[in-house]
Amino acid sequence: TSSISPPGSGGLGAPGGLGGPSVPEPGGEIELVFRPHPLLVEKGEYCQTRYVKTTGNATVDHLSKYLALRIALERRQQQEAGEPGGPGGGASDTGGPDG
Numbered sequence: 001t002s003s004i005s006p007p008g009s010g011g012l013g014a015p016g017g018l019g020g021p022s023v024p025e026p027g028g029e030i031e032l033v034f035r036p037h038p039l040l041v042e043k044g045e046y047c048q049t050r051y052v053k054t055t056g057n058a059t060v061d062h063l064s065k066y067l068a069l070r071i072a073l074e075r076r077q078q079q080e081a082g083e084p085g086g087p088g089g090g091a092s093d094t095g096g097p098d099g
Helices: 038-043 060-082
Strands: 029-034 050-055
Touching: 050 060
Parallel strands: none
Antiparallel strands: 029 050
């Protein structure tokens, strides 16, 4: 018998059909959910949840640099949108190599 693994895990169960989730392949894709710290949400400073799909070999350093860059770009876009004559785009993702 075979078992079905949770959505997004990409496997059919543990080796031998034991029914547990499969181990992700090295270098395979993973999906991460980043939520802001509750204190930032309470203060109203930041409340956006981010969903990131990346490779299994991405490090915490890679992910933290990516998030810092995205947040900085979005803040800059918001500041420019608030200035007269600035592009009106809000915090949407406009262009760039990642979409």
